[in-house]
Amino acid sequence: MAEGAVDQLMAALQSLEIQRGQASGFWRYLDRTGDVLYFEVNAWDGDKYVLELTCDRFIDEPILGRFVDPVTRHCTSEAWPQGDAIFVGWFKWQPANFFICWPGDRGGIGHHPEWRGQQHWKKTSNPLHQYLEFIRQCLNIRGRGYQPRKQPSHAA
Numbered sequence: 001m002a003e004g005a006v007d008q009l010m011a012a013l014q015s016l017e018i019q020r021g022q023a024s025g026f027w028r029y030l031d032r033t034g035d036v037l038y039f040e041v042n043a044w045d046g047d048k049y050v051l052e053l054t055c056d057r058f059i060d061e062p063i064l065g066r067f068v069d070p071v072t073r074h075c076t077s078e079a080w081p082q083g084d085a086i087f088v089g090w091f092k093w094q095p096a097n098f099f100i101c102w103p104g105d106r107g108g109i110g111h112h113p114e115w116r117g118q119q120h121w122k123k124t125s126n127p128l129h130q131y132l133e134f135i136r137q138c139l140n141i142r143g144r145g146y147q148p149r150k151q152p153s154h155a156a
Contacts, residue, residue: 008058008059009035009037009055009058009128012058012126012127012128012129013029013032013037013128015126015128015129017126017129018126018128018129018132021129021132021133021136025042026041026042026132026136026140027039027040027041027042027051027132027135027136028040030050035054035055035056035058036052036053036054036055037052037053037055037128038050038051038052038053038068038073039051039053039132040070041132041135041136041139042136042139042140043081043139043140043146043148044139044140044142044146045148047081047148047149048070049067049079049080049081049139050067050068050069050070050073050079051065051066051067051068051132051135052065052066052067052068052073052075053065053128053131054066054106055128058127058128059121059122059127061106061121062104062105062106062108062109062120062121062127063104063105063106063121063127063128063131064105064106064107065100065105065107065131065135066098066099066100066107067079067080067081067093067098075098076095077093077094077095080093080098081138081139081146082146082147082149083144083145083146083147084145084147085145086143086144086145087138087144087145087146087147088145089101089145090102090138090144091138099111102120102134103115103118103120104120104121104127104130104131104134105131
């Protein structure tokens with residue numbers, strides 16, 4: 001990552017918007033490994049998911065988001081939030097096809113190249129906040145289709 005991009009990513013991470021979201025309990029910054037950030041994001045049912053955000057070429061290119069196992073940090077179907085047909089329009093958790101289908105996500109643009117020209121991630125001064133806010137809305141506005149994880153049934 002270029003030095004200017006590092007400074008922009010650090011500024012975005014330390015921004016008031018990110019801090020407010022954390023203070024409000026929407027997400028929690030976990031750590032950073034090079035160009036990759038990890039956030040714990042909260043759903044309306046109290047469940048938590050770990051979101052991996054690859055921010056190489058920050059600002060110039062969109063962020064690449066994936067949900068990962070909180071311990072291993074491997075991307076698996078079980079790590080992804082799931083939901084109804086509306087939710088499936090955005091979140092793709094099939095093993096050969098993990099991506100977030102949104103114009104602000106690099107994976108979504110990979111599947112919909114016509115979105116690149118929109119440069120959705122450049123329509124804000126803080127693409128990191130824009131991304132986290134999109135995820136927050138998807139996990140907390142019930143009309144977006146998120147459904148709680150199925151709990152294993154216990155034999156009586």
